[in-house]
Amino acid sequence: MRKFAIFVVVAGAVACLAAACSSRGSKKSSPSAIDSTATTVVHPEWAENSVIYEVNLRQYTPEGTLAAFSRHLPRLKQLGADILWFMPVHPISKDGRKGGLGSYYAVADYKALNPEFGTLDEFRTLVRKAHDMGFKVIIDWVPNHTGRDNIWVSEHPDRYVRDSSGNFVSPYDWTDVYKLDYTNPSTRKGMIDAMAFWLREADIDGFRCDVAGEVPTDFWNEARKSLEAVKPELFMLAEASKPELQKDAFDMGYNWPMKDLFNAIAATAGQNNYVSSDSTKVEYPVKRAIDIDTLLARQSIEYPAGTYMMNMITNHDLNSWEGTEFERLGNLTDAMAVLMYTLPGMPLIYTGQETGLDRALLFFDKDDAPQWTPRNGHFDFYQKLNHLKHTHPSLRAGSAGAPMKRYPTESDDVYAFSRSDEDGATVYVFVNLGSKAAPVRYTGNAPKADATAVNFFTGRMEAFPDSLESGEYRIYVSR
Numbered sequence: 319m320r321k322f323a324i325f326v327v328v329a330g331a332v333a334c335l336a337a338a339c340s341s342r343g344s345k346k347s348s349p350s351a352i353d354s355t356a357t358t359v360v361h362p363e364w365a366e367n368s369v370i371y372e373v374n375l376r377q378y379t380p381e382g383t384l385a386a387f388s389r390h391l392p393r394l395k396q397l398g399a400d401i402l403w404f405m406p407v408h409p410i411s412k413d414g415r416k417g418g419l420g421s422y423y424a425v426a427d428y429k430a431l432n433p434e435f436g437t438l439d440e441f442r443t444l445v446r447k448a449h450d451m452g453f454k455v456i457i458d459w460v461p462n463h464t465g466r467d468n469i470w471v472s473e474h475p476d477r478y479v480r481d482s483s484g485n486f487v488s489p490y491d492w493t494d495v496y497k498l499d500y501t502n503p504s505t506r507k508g509m510i511d512a513m514a515f516w517l518r519e520a521d522i523d524g525f526r527c528d529v530a531g532e533v534p535t536d537f538w539n540e541a542r543k544s545l546e547a548v549k550p551e552l553f554m555l556a557e558a559s560k561p562e563l564q565k566d567a568f569d570m571g572y573n574w575p576m577k578d579l580f581n582a583i584a585a586t587a588g589q590n591n592y593v594s595s596d597s598t599k600v601e602y603p604v605k606r607a608i609d610i611d612t613l614l615a616r617q618s619i620e621y622p623a624g625t626y627m628m629n630m631i632t633n634h635d636l637n638s639w640e641g642t643e644f645e646r647l648g649n650l651t652d653a654m655a656v657l658m659y660t661l662p663g664m665p666l667i668y669t670g671q672e673t674g675l676d677r678a679l680l681f682f683d684k685d686d687a688p689q690w691t692p693r694n695g696h697f698d699f700y701q702k703l704n705h706l707k708h709t710h711p712s713l714r715a716g717s718a719g720a721p722m723k724r725y726p727t728e729s730d731d732v733y734a735f736s737r738s739d740e741d742g743a744t745v746y747v748f749v750n751l752g753s754k755a756a757p758v759r760y761t762g763n764a765p766k767a768d769a770t771a772v773n774f775f776t777g778r779m780e781a782f783p784d785s786l787e788s789g790e791y792r793i794y795v796s797r
Contacts, residue, residue: 373404400453403457408432417682418683421681423463426464461498462489527555530557530560586602589753592640610733628663642677663715706793722735723735731752731756732758732786733747746771758786
């Protein structure tokens with residue numbers, strides 16, 4: 319929920335990052351491998367090579383219901399999605415409601431299902447069907463605040479923050495919600511109880527936690543332990559870029575810094591054309607592809623070893639408030655999608671991204687559903703990337719993934735690297751994130767000619783590129 323939104327690092331530093339991101343924290347790690355710098359979270363093994371897909375249920379179909387969405391499960395299975403993240407499924411408060419239907423993030427009852435979508439029994443049925451098809455299901459959870467007529471307001475008013483006059487407090491400009499008080503043990507107990515309800519009653523597999531960084535970290539550490547007692551293979555995603563959350567509580571956090579860097583690189587290349595509704599254009603710092611190294615190296619120091627980062631080029635907040643991926647990234651969109659799959663972490667696909675949705679979806683009202691047929695080039699593109707993620711162990715998140723080997727070039731816009739698994743199978747990635755064509759001339763370590771390398775998208779054996787057009791990307795795989 320958001321509405322506000324020089325080769326300095328040598329190749330060895332980037333390799334250090336990838337090693338740190340893939341050294342610990344999986345079921346394959348022994349307890350002795352965990353130290354003070356590593357996450358203590360034991361990731362479900364099924365998450366290592368997963369692709370997460372965000373479901374905007376209200377806008378997904380003309381009906382906007384669970385039953386209507388259920389018919390899309392075979393298409394998402396064909397796409398190659400693994401984890402289905404449903405935006406909040408709870409009833410929405412009426413007091414202070416924004417728009418006609420309100421914000422999904424103004425929850426009226428943590429233990430009920432939004433009648434706009436269907437019934438709790440229908441949700442249970444959907445989860446069972448998804449599980450039978452091999453999906454995992456997580457739901458959006460809103461722990462920082464509730465809607466203004468949430469049942470807690472009348473039944474547990476002591477669970478809320480008050481100002482000096484005794485009034486409930488609305489965080490930021492979110493005037494449809496009241497902020498919760500985590501200094502009160504009752505708030506903590508009630509929140510954990512409500513989360514456990516969905517694990518027991520609907521058999522979901524975890525939570526994406528809204529503005530998780532605004533809730534005390536010690537609460538999340540407590541909640542993780544309690545919830546694992548209900549669902550041992552629990553998956554937790556924090557909407558935050560706050561390393562401490564991923565030490566003992568969350569499997570994965572938002573890679574907002576990478577998103578911001580992608581935006582700045584695109585703006586530097588003259589590709590960021592998003593203008594906000596008040597006609598202001600965001601000013602970005604000058605950034606080039608080479609700056610990815612600096613960010614990765616910094617994250618390798620800041621974040622616990624073995625944790626996951628969620629890579630993205632869009633999601634519901636970006637789509638509604640910061641522009642579509644095409645407005646923000648222009649002709650670099652696909653190249654950056656390639657990076658979100660091949661850099662360490664887990665890739666996210668948002669509703670409509672797989673078919674090239676090129677408009678913002680309404681946030682507080684019903685919108686026209688995306689067009690799902692006929693299948694198009696965007697679907698084929700993401701389907702292939704999902705297949706790459708599933709079939710190349712070097713690209714797995716966490717401890718099962720492989721370090722990156724960087725190949726610095728004369729151009730600061732060209733980014734080239736490889737990742738090899740323990741059996742020697744290698745994925746090579748080359749992208750040009752600049753405004754014009756650039757030669758691929760190496761300044762040091764260069765990829766060796768690989769007689770088995772195949773262009774992943776064409777299926778043909780060919781030499782590595784010696785030049786790349788603006789926005790051009792290449793992936794090669796070898797055995």
